[in-house]
Amino acid sequence: MTRWSGVTGAERVHVVRALLARPLLHRRGVHTRTVEMARTHQTELQAWFEHHLGWQLRVERDRVRLFKAPGNVRRQGSDAPTARQCALFCLVLAVLEDCGAQTVISELAEKIEVVSRTHPSLRRFDATVSRERRDLVLMVRLLCRLRVLVSTLDTVVTQEDEQDYIRGIGDALYDVDHRTAALMLSTSVSPSLTTGPQELLIATGTDRMISEGRALHHAVMRRLVDDPVVYFDDLPSDQREYFLGHMQELIQALRAGLGARVEVRAEGAAIVDEELTDLEFPKTSAASFAALVLAERLFHEVVDAPDRTGWIGTTRLLELSSEVAADLAKTMTTINQKPVDGEHTWQAAAPILIGLDLICEVPGGILIRPALARFRDPSGRGPRTEKPGLMLFGLDDLQTSPTDDPTLEEPSDDILT
Structure with missing residues (x-):
């Protein structure tokens, strides 16, 4: 193009x-x-x-x-809704069709309760349970951000009303934008007519009629624009071969269309852009801080290893977690309401590191993924807590570029915003 x-x-x-x-x-x-x-x-x-x-x-x-349909359904940020919240989000959209120009949370709750009772495959919604009301309010707020629902009152007042609903003593009023609600469904096939979730990932009806090459182009590009890092080993063989065979075309399309820097290494590719693909560590718990400190230790463990395979055995992993725990114990007494020791520190940190795709569990230990290097601190003052202005894959001597093609240089300024 x-x-x-x-x-x-x-x-x-x-x-x-x-x-x-x-x-x-x-x-x-x-x-x-x-x-x-x-x-x-x-x-x-x-x-x-x-x-x-x-x-x-x-x-x-x-x-x-x-x-849009996601290229990789496994990726979820630390703030992603739970499965229950996602179900409630969809149910709210479904019952909004029967609402007028305005609605209140209690009306939505009543309608969802009726729907969940009449469909045996749905988990019943119980508005008398505080957790259920809280999840419903979170999804209502998300719909407000999407402007499907619009607060009719001052924002502060509305939030207070929402809290009153959670406590079971109040309600909150919203205008309903039915046109925006109608645009929320992003599949060409009604969910009720599909045989399974995979069919919902087909973005348009033409996907079934396009050539195999164009379908591969779409699949690879979707992964590249959605994921912080795309590792070649994670791609199906046909997508991996297509990427390697059409690398120049794909990278040029990304840089021209997104005005973003794209890094390609032997292990994979990444759009290095804080607004589009970068993920930050969560920063609201002892577990997230433990994961960040452990990430620094794991990185240096790989760098200092003679073979640099990225594999760390279970025994050494527990030793590193114990070292981190000893440091954490100076400032905290518990982690996830458990004693701050090596085992509990690892149990708290592992889901975060795995969720961010910085490590993966393998028999006998873990494998460090190259993107973990972005959270190292070259100054030695401790791990980074903000999005670093670094290449996602870290050190040049750990990964080498598969191409020296000059067309993979930085994009010209005339396409940047």
Whole structure:
């Protein structure tokens, strides 16, 4: 496709980035100018998303909706909703069809309760349970951020009302944007007509009719724009072969369309961009801090090893966790409500490191993934807690680039926002 450049190209890149970060944009609020740009460049943007990702883009006067399907359903951020919350999110959208121009949380709860009772495959919603009310409020707030529901009162007052509902002593009132609600479903097939979850990942009806090569192009590009790091070993063999055989085309498309830096190494590829793909460590618990400190120890363990295989055995892993625990015990007495020792420190830190795809469990120990190097501290003052301005794969002497092609240099300034 034609390379974007100049002011026109910068505007298109701005819209692409905005939609990848937030697939539903509304004219009201901070996205007013972005929606206007999307309308101006509608044809070119629709062609770019369809050609490279197989995703449909709908541009309306007040809304822009990118109907995207994930390339990798395993990835979840630390703040991802639980399975129960996701179910409630979908149920709220379903019952909103029967609501008028306004609704209150208690009405939504009543309707969800009825639906869950009449469908035996659904777990029953019980509005008398505080946990259930809290999860419902969290999903209502998410729908407010998406502007499906709009607070009719002052924000502070509405939040107080939501807390009153959780406590069982109040309610909260919202306007319903039925048009935005109708745009939430991003599959071409109704969920009730599918035989399983995998069918919901088909973004458009044309996916079944495109060539095998185009389908591979879409699959690889979806992984690249969704995941912080794409490791070649994680890709199916056909996708891995396609990436290696079409690397220049893929990287040029990413850099031109996203205005982002792309790093390619022997192990895989990553878009190095804090707004689009970077994930931060969670910072709200002793477990998250333990994971961050342990990440630093694990990195240096690999760097200092003669073979640098990235494998650390169970015995050594417990020793490193015990060293971390000894440091943590100076400032905290418990971790996940358990004593701060090596075993409990590892049990608390492991899910976070695995969830961020920085390590993976293998027989007899763990395998360090290259992206863990991004959280090291070259100064020796301790692990990084913010998004570092480093290459995601870390040290040059640990990983080597599979190509010296000059076309993989930094993009020109004329396509950056």
